[in-house]
Amino acid sequence: MTTPKKDVIYDVHDKPPFGMWMGLSLQHLFAMFGSTVLVPILVGIDPSIALFSSGLGTLAHLSVTKYKIPAYMGSSFAYILAMQNLMKHGGIAAVAQGAVVGGLVYLLVALIVKFSGKAWIDKVLPPIVVAPIVMVIGLSLAGTAVSDAMNRDGKYSLTFLLIALVTLFAVVGFNMFGKGLTSLIPILLGIIVGYLFTLIVQSITGTTIISFDELAKSHWLSLPSFDIMFVDYHFKLYPSAIATMAPIAFVTMTEHFGHVMVLNSLTGNDYFKDPGLERTLTGDGVAQIIAGFFGAPPVTSYGENIGVMAITKIHSVYVIAGAAAFAVLLSFVGKISALIHSIPTPVIGGVSIALFGVIASSGLKILVENKVDFDDKRNLLIASVILVSGIGGLMLNVKGILISSVAFSTLLGIGMHLILPKTIDK
Template structure:
C-alpha cells in the first residue's frame, strides 16, 4: 500500500514507529554526554523539520544525535562548560554549510576528494576505539557507590547479550531495535536488583519545559570541535546514497548533495542554539524505510512532530535519567566496537592498498595519534583526539604524493558497497 492511497490516520502511527526505531540511539548520546535527553528529542524533531524544509520534502530521512561527537562533547563540557560547547557546535553547523557551498561549486565528488576512504576509515576507527575505555568503565560500574562491580557486570552483560542477539537473530522491523531492546532488558534486570533510583521520575512534572541551554562562544572549544565534523559529513554522503539506493532515486542530483548537507548544517546549528546535540541522518531509519517500503517523506514529518511532543513530557525525561550507567555500558561495548569495525570495513571495501607507503603512513599515524592520546599545543590552544586525527589525516592525504583527482558523481554510486554498511550499524 502506498502513501497515496493509505488512510490519513495511519501516517502518524507509521511516523511514531520510525521514531521508535531511532529512539534508543537518539537518547543514548545525550545520556552519555550529560545533555538533556528531552532537549535532544526536541532538537531532533525541529532539525528534521528544517531538513525537509530545505530539501523540499524529497528525502525520507530522520535527523538525530550524532555518535561521532560523544567523546568531543564530553571533553568539551568538562573543560569549557555546556554553554561554550553549544557555541562550538553551532559553528560546526556553519562548517557543514560551507561544505554544502563547496559541493555546490565543485560538485558532489569534492567531499570524497577531500576525505577519501583512506582518510575517513581510520578516523571512524579512532572514534570507536578511543571510546572503548568509557564503555568498559561504565559496564563495570566504575565510580558507582550504590551497587557493586558484580551487580554492574550482571546488568551490563544482560544488556550486551540482548543487543547482540537482536542485532544478529531478530527478524523484520524488530531487528532494527537492538539498542532499545538492550536498554529495556538491562533496565529490567537493574530494576530487579534494586539499582534504579526513581527520584527523578517522582519529582518530574507530567508536562515540563526541556532544559534548554543558551550558547556562548569561546575560540578554544570552537577550534577543538570543528575538525570533528569530518566523520559525520562523509557519513552523511553515505546515508544519502543509501536511502537513494533503497528508494531508487538519485538524491545526489535532486534535491542535490549541497541541499542535504545544508539541511544537516542548519539543523545542527539550530539544535545547538537550544542546547541539543548535533543532528545527522539516521541509518536505522533508512533500514526501517527499506523494510516497510514507505518512501513518502511525510512519515518523517510525523516522526519529527512526535519527537517534539514527547520532549515536553517531563515524566519521560525523568525515566530516561534513571537508566543506570551499566545498562548503557553493556550496549556501548558492542556499539563502539561496531563503529571501529565500520571504519575498518571502509578501508577493505574501498580496497585501500596498505602496501602503498602513503596509505600506510596516513592510517598508522592517524590511529596512533587518536588511540595514544596525542596532544599538540598547550592548554589555551591544543588539538587532540578526533579533532587532531581529522586534521592530520586530511593534511597527509593532501600533501603526500599519489593522491587521485576528484571523484565523478557516477563513481560515487559505485562505492555503494561501502555505504551499505551504515544501514546495518549505528551512527559513527
Template sequence: MNTQNDVGIREIPKLNKWIILSLQHLFAMFGATVLVPFLTGLSPAVALVSSGLGTLAYLFITRGQIPAYLGSSFAFIAPILAASAIGGPEGAMVGSFLAGIIYGIVALLIKTSGTKWLMNLLPPIVVGPVIMVIGLGLAGVAVNMAMNEPITEAYSLTHFSVALVTLSITIIAAAFFRGFFGLIPILFGIVGGYLFGVTQGIVDLTPVYEASWFAVPDFIVPFVTYTPQFSWAIAFIMVPIAVVTIAEHIGDQMVLSKVADKNFLEKPGLHRSILGDGVATMISALIGGPPNTTYGENIGVIAITRVFSVFVIGGAAVIAIMFGFIGKIAALISTIPVAVMGGVSILLFGIIASSGLRMLIDNKIDLGSKRNLIISSVILVVGVGGAFIQVSEDVQIAGMALATIVGIILNLILPGRDTNHESKEILNEESEKKSEQTVA
C-alpha cells in the same frame, strides 16, 4: 524499483496508518538518540526536541524530497565531553554551532564547485581510520560505565552483571531478530537491561512518580540562559569532526538513493542535504541538544516497509518533539542505570570502529601500499594515543581533531595519490558498494 505497494515520497497515508508508521521511526531512532545526551551530560528531552526540529528543518531545506530522519550523532560524543570540560555544556553548544556552520560552507562549495574537491580531500583511506578512532577512543568510556558504580567509581559486580545482560540482549536482538525488530536492538537492550536492573535494585523510580506529565525541557539558549563566548580551543575540538560526519552523510545519502531508486545526490542535490544536516545541528546547538545526523536505522525502516513518505518522517519528528515535553518520559530516561548504557555502548562503539574498517575493505584499500599504511597507522596512533598540539596556553588540538587534520595533510602531500577518478564515478561506485548498508 518501486511497486504498487510502495508509499511515495509525497504521499500522505491514512491517519491511523500514518501514526503507526511514524511511531516505527520514533522507536528506531529513540535508543541511540537518547544515549548520546545520556553519555555527554546533556538533556535527553532536549535531544528529542532537537532531533524533531532538526528533521523538520531538513525536510524543508531538501524541499520535501528526501525521507531521512535526523538524530544525535555519535561522532561528537568525545568532542562534546572535551568541550564541556573546557567551557561547560554552553561551550559545547558553541562548538556544535560552529560545526553546523562548516556544513553550510561545504554545502556552498559543493553548490558552486561540485564534489570532486571533497572526495579528494576525504578519501576512504582518511575517513575510514578516523571513524575507527571515534569508536576506539570511546572504548574506555563504555567499559568504565559498565564496570563501575557511578558515584564511587569503584568496581561493582552488580553493575557489571547488568551491563553484560544488557549487552547480551542487544547482541541477540541484532543477530537474530528480523525485519523491523532487527533494526532496534539498542532499544531492546536498554529495555531488557533496565528491567534486569530493577531486579538488582539499582533503579530508583522516585523521579518518575514525582515528575509531572508536562514539563519544559532544560533548554540551553544563548543570550537567555548564558552568554556565548568564542573559544579557539573548543573550535579545534569540534569543527574537524564535522568534516568526517559530512563524509558519513554522503554514504547515507547514497544508501538512501539506492533504496528509494532515486538520485538524491543530484535532486534535490547533495548541497541541500548537507545544508539540512548543518541547519539541524545549529538548531540543536541553539537549544542545548547534541549535533544531529541522518540515521541509518531509519533508512533501514524505509528499506523494509517501502514507505518513503516524508509526511511519515515528519510525523515521527512531531511525536519526538511532543515526547520531549512529557515530564515522566524524561524522568524515566534519567532513571536508566549507567551500567545499562555502558553495556549498550560496548557494542555501539565497537560497531563504529568496525564501520571504519569496513569502509577500507569495501573500497579495496591496499594496506600493502606504503602510502596507505602510513596514513592509516599515523591516524590510528595519533587519535587513540591521545596526541595533542598545544597551540597556546588555552588552545589545544587533540584526539580525533588532530588525527583528522594529520590524515588530510598526509593524504595531500604523500606521493601516489590517485586523482584519476571523477567525483561522480566515485560516488556511483560507492553507491553500489553501500546499497545494503543500514547503519548510521
C-alpha cells in the same frame, strides 16, 4: 533519474491513511529513540533537549530539501568525545558553540559545492583517511564504555559487570535474531532488558541501583532544560570548541554522502541532482545549528531510519515528518525525561560496548569495500598515524586552544594524504 522500485508500498510523496500514518511514524520514532537519547546521557545533557532538536532538525531538513528526501536527523555519535571534553572545560555553552560551528562548516561546504561541484571532497577525504577516523571515533570511547560497565563509584563491581553483559547480549540477540520491528530497535530493547534485569538484581540484593525519586517528583508536562544561546547564558567565544568540532564535521559529512547514496538506491531518485547535494548539506547544517542553539548534541542523518525504510518499503516524507512531530511532543513529557535519567550506568555501559564497537567496525567495512591496499606504505602510514594518535589521545593545546584527539588525528590524516606522494615503492 531512475524509476522507483516496483515493490514500494508508499513512495516519497505518498500520504498513508491517518491511522497507518501515525503507526508508521511511531515505528520510526522507536528506531531512532535509543541512539538519540544515549548520546546526551553519555555527555551529560538533558535527553529531552536532544529529542526536541532531533524532531525540529528533521522538520528543518525536510523543508530545506523541499520535502524530497525522507531523512531523519538524530544525535551524532561522532562528537561524543569532543563534547565530553568541552563539557569539562566550558560547559554546555562550549558544546553549543561547537555544534553551531559544525553546522556552519556544512553550510560553507554546501556553498562551495554549489559553485565548484563535489569532486574535491573525494580528494580531501578518501577511504584511507575516513575509515581510520571512523575507527578512532568508536575505539577512543572504549575506555568509557568498559568503565561504565564494570565500575561503581570508581571501584570494580561484579554486579555491574553482570548487568552490563546481560544488556550487551540482549542487544546482540535482538540485532541478530529479532524479526520485524525488534531487529530495527535493538538498542532500545537492550536498554529495556537491562533495566528490568537491574530491578530484579536490586530486589534480590537489596542494593539501590535505580532510584525513582526523580520520576516521582517530575510532572507529566514540563519544558525541557533548554540552554538557549544568547538567552540562558552570556555569549563567550570558545576557540577550543571551534578547533575541536569543526574538523569532525568533515567526518560526519562523509557519512551524510553515504546515506544519500543509500536513499538514492532505495527510492530510485538521484538526490545529488534534485534537490542537489548543496541542499542536502544545507539541511544537515541548519539542523546542527538548531541543535546548538537549544543546547543539544549535534545531529546527523540516521541509518537506523533508513533501515526501517529498506525493510518496510515505505519511503514517505509524511511518515518521517510524523516521527519528527512525535519526537518534539515527547520532549515535553517530564516523566519520560525522568525515566531516561534513571537508566543505570552498567546498562549504558553494556549498550555502549556494542554501539562503539559497531562504529569502529564500520571503519573496517569502509576499508574492505574500497579494497584499500595496505601493502602500499603510504596507506599503511596514514592509517597508523590516525589510529595511534586518535586512540592514544594525542591532543594539541596552543595557548588555551584545545584540539581533541579525534579532530587532531583527522587533521593529521588529511595533511599526510595531501602531502605524501601517491606512488611509493613497496
